[in-house]
Amino acid sequence: MRGCVPLLGMSPPRRYLPPAVLAITLIVAPLSACSSSPRPQPTASAYLADWGRQDWTAMRALTDGPPADFTSVNQAAFSTLSVRQASITAGTMATNGTAASEPITERLTLTGLGAITFSSTLHLVQQQGKWLVQWSPATITPQLRPGDQLSLRVTWPARAPILGAGGTPLTTQGPVVTIGVEGARVKSAASLASALVTAGATAQQASSAITAAKAHPTFFEPVFTVSRSRYNQLAPAIYPILGTVFQSSTALTAATPGLTSGVVGTVGPVTAQELGQLGTPYSAQSVVGQTGLEQADERRLAGTPGATVAVVTKNGAQVATVTTLPAHPGTAVSTTIKESVQRAAEAALAGEKKSAALVALDASTGDVLAAVSVNAGGFDQAIDGGFPPGSTFKVITSTALINRGFGPQSAASCPSTATVDGEVFHNAESEAPVSTMLQAFTESCNTAFINLAAGHLTASAFPSTAAMFGLGKSLPIGLTAFGGSVPSPSDAADLAATAIGQGRVLVSPLGMAMVAAAADTGTVRTPRLVVGSPAAAGTGQLSAAVVRDLHEMMASVVARGTAAGQGLPAGTYAKTGTAEYGTSKPLKIDAWLMGFKGNVAFAALVVDSGGNGGPTCGPIVARFLDGL
Numbered sequence: 060m061r062g063c064v065p066l067l068g069m070s071p072p073r074r075y076l077p078p079a080v081l082a083i084t085l086i087v088a089p090l091s092a093c094s095s096s097p098r099p100q101p102t103a104s105a106y107l108a109d110w111g112r113q114d115w116t117a118m119r120a121l122t123d124g125p126p127a128d129f130t131s132v133n134q135a136a137f138s139t140l141s142v143r144q145a146s147i148t149a150g151t152m153a154t155n156g157t158a159a160s161e162p163i164t165e166r167l168t169l170t171g172l173g174a175i176t177f178s179s180t181l182h183l184v185q186q187q188g189k190w191l192v193q194w195s196p197a198t199i200t201p202q203l204r205p206g207d208q209l210s211l212r213v214t215w216p217a218r219a220p221i222l223g224a225g226g227t228p229l230t231t232q233g234p235v236v237t238i239g240v241e242g243a244r245v246k247s248a249a250s251l252a253s254a255l256v257t258a259g260a261t262a263q264q265a266s267s268a269i270t271a272a273k274a275h276p277t278f279f280e281p282v283f284t285v286s287r288s289r290y291n292q293l294a295p296a297i298y299p300i301l302g303t304v305f306q307s308s309t310a311l312t313a314a315t316p317g318l319t320s321g322v323v324g325t326v327g328p329v330t331a332q333e334l335g336q337l338g339t340p341y342s343a344q345s346v347v348g349q350t351g352l353e354q355a356d357e358r359r360l361a362g363t364p365g366a367t368v369a370v371v372t373k374n375g376a377q378v379a380t381v382t383t384l385p386a387h388p389g390t391a392v393s394t395t396i397k398e399s400v401q402r403a404a405e406a407a408l409a410g411e412k413k414s415a416a417l418v419a420l421d422a423s424t425g426d427v428l429a430a431v432s433v434n435a436g437g438f439d440q441a442i443d444g445g446f447p448p449g450s451t452f453k454v455i456t457s458t459a460l461i462n463r464g465f466g467p468q469s470a471a472s473c474p475s476t477a478t479v480d481g482e483v484f485h486n487a488e489s490e491a492p493v494s495t496m497l498q499a500f501t502e503s504c505n506t507a508f509i510n511l512a513a514g515h516l517t518a519s520a521f522p523s524t525a526a527m528f529g530l531g532k533s534l535p536i537g538l539t540a541f542g543g544s545v546p547s548p549s550d551a552a553d554l555a556a557t558a559i560g561q562g563r564v565l566v567s568p569l570g571m572a573m574v575a576a577a578a579d580t581g582t583v584r585t586p587r588l589v590v591g592s593p594a595a596a597g598t599g600q601l602s603a604a605v606v607r608d609l610h611e612m613m614a615s616v617v618a619r620g621t622a623a624g625q626g627l628p629a630g631t632y633a634k635t636g637t638a639e640y641g642t643s644k645p646l647k648i649d650a651w652l653m654g655f656k657g658n659v660a661f662a663a664l665v666v667d668s669g670g671n672g673g674p675t676c677g678p679i680v681a682r683f684l685d686g687l
Contacts, residue, residue: 099159099183099190100152106181106192107147107163113137123184123191132208136199137167139209140175140368141339144168149181157185165200169384171340172213172366177382202370202379209381210371213340215364218311219389221323221352223396224426229323230311236290237306237327238283238297240268242276245302254300255282258293259320261437271331272302279304283437284327284349286312286319310346311353314398317405317431321439322396322538322588324351340364350437352392352589355538362389393590394537395426400659403686404429407679414666416441417683418568422576422660425584427536430569442540445565446664449638449672450487450503450621451651452560454574454609455545457500457508459516459524461605467497467612471511473504480552484509484559487637487671500612501620503635505559512558518548521557521564527599528574529583530566537589543570560638568662575653576660578613579632581606613654622652625677628684631656635672652676656684 102121109117115130122129137145150162161181168174179200182193196203203209223229238258245251248269255265260283268282285293290305297303306328313323329337329345337347337357347361348354365386370379404417411433418441419429430441438444473493477484486505493499499507522545525531530543543566548554556562569586577583583599613632616622621635633654639646650668654661661683663676
């Protein structure tokens with residue numbers, strides 16, 4: 060037992076001791092039993108534990124004569140390095156009288172970067188029987204002297220590319236221009252916002268940038284980035300607008316204009332909002348993905364930057380390097396886009412003045428081969444747009460009827476109007492004699508399908524049949540994508556509108572291309588864009604009767620119906636669509652054409668076209684298919 064041993068009450072064996080020896084025994088015995096010299100280890104251990112917790116107050120209490128800047132220097136070291144977690148471990152303590160030293164290893168996990176390790180020494184001194192830390196800035200790292208500070212320099216690796224089918228690069232290094240605003244130069248925020256949106260920015264991008272510019276009038280606030288060639292086209296219209304400013308740089312850019320405005324997206328200087336979302340290690344000088352996959356897969360493409368921890372003087376001169384952390388390059392994002400198909404789709408829409416979109420899928424796999432949006436104000440309507448599909452939805456309605464025993468030769472008629480619950484429905488196309496469902500489909504007769512649906516289909520048949528084709532489900536393709544919405548009709552008039560793709564039915568060109576692919580092969584496949592993206596909710600199978608009858612009816616549309624005479628090549632199966640909407644007089648019209656040829660399924664859309672689907676979209680699709 061160690062500690063004080065009481066002498067009173069003890070009964071040692073009786074023996075004779077000389078008086079002098081007895082006196083020495085009585086004096087020495089209590090001292091040897093009760094005295095213990097303090098050790099430095101408990102102070103060192105407590106200090107290191109407090110250091111790891113960033114408890115500067117507790118550390119200061121264990122320090123011998125801490126200077127006035129003790130807390131600020133320690134705190135600044137951790138904040139400069141963005142330390143998320145710290146662990147300081149000790150080596151073997153060496154003691155020499157009233158002085159002691161202990162080697163230490165600091166392992167600091169830096170937010171967004173990883174862990175760094177460096178060594179130092181903890182010095183202690185015994186004062187009035189108590190051990191305290193003898194601190195100086197060198198305790199943090201030996202190279203640090205009073206007045207110096209740590210610095211963190213972040214270096215990003217080269218950005219990884221986005222690849223197409225077969226590993227073809229869809230991005231190349233080239234000159235870009237970032238279009239931004241400067242608050243001090245703005246005269247009319249409304250005019251500036253309108254010009255930015257006209258140039259291709261989204262309304263949200265323009266609004267956010269102008270708001271940020273007002274808060275910091277002398278800052279460059281980026282809005283969006285375009286290729287140098289695109290900037291040259293925009294400059295005459297946007298350069299004179301007061302408040303616009305421009306920065307030229309070199310960056311990875313998409314291989315085609317359509318990929319730039321759509322799937323691949325753009326890269327540009329980080330905005331204040333993006334910086335707040337991304338956090339460390341991004342800084343105000345970072346260049347990040349702004350749209351498309353460049354934005355969706357920012358962290359994957361950018362990788363993890365390397366870092367250098369250095370000691371600098373108060374004037375910013377570097378005097379020592381403490382440690383370095385290697386960068387980890389990003390990982391390429393592989394897609395199913397086939398560049399030759401993408402270029403054919405873009406060429407087919409070249410010169411289109413209206414807002415339009417075209418999507419092409421590999422019908423046997425669901426792979427997205429091409430996706431193009433033009434004149435959409437920075438919005439990828441090809442993938443994420445929601446539009447009434449008009450008569451292209453008759454593929455769904457026909458399938459529901461076929462599943463109820465109908466077929467192409469089933470009887471049908473095409474009156475000029477159909478009145479349901481007081482609502483009058485008209486035919487969009489010119490009327491022709493109709494006696495069968497095949498003829499009604501070929502001529503796209505609205506009233507025929509309204510009457511067939513009203514007499515033989517229930518409200519639930521529409522969402523359930525649409526779901527058979529994959530509509531109304533999530534489309535996890537790697538980008539935000541609209542999977543369609545086909546609500547159960549609420550009443551007879553709503554059922555009539557739903558039967559012809561109006562009412563509350565909404566689909567995207569991507570979704571309608573998915574329907575076309577299923578009609579082609581009989582197998583329902585969720586579209587795939589990014590290789591390795593999470594699998595979607597299963598696939599389905601259409602009956603042989605549905606596939607056979609849809610092929611017959613879609614071939615008739617091209618041969619003698621609403622898509623005839625538009626230049627579509629032999630072997631094309633299609634369905635036109637004309638969707639009316641809005642409150643204007645006359646109503647606005649979106650034009651559609653969906654279908655397939657060989658293994659390529661497609662859907663084309665022209666927004667507010669002013670014309671029917673066949674003559675509006677037929678030539679676009681013909682150019683596309685010819686281009687293949």
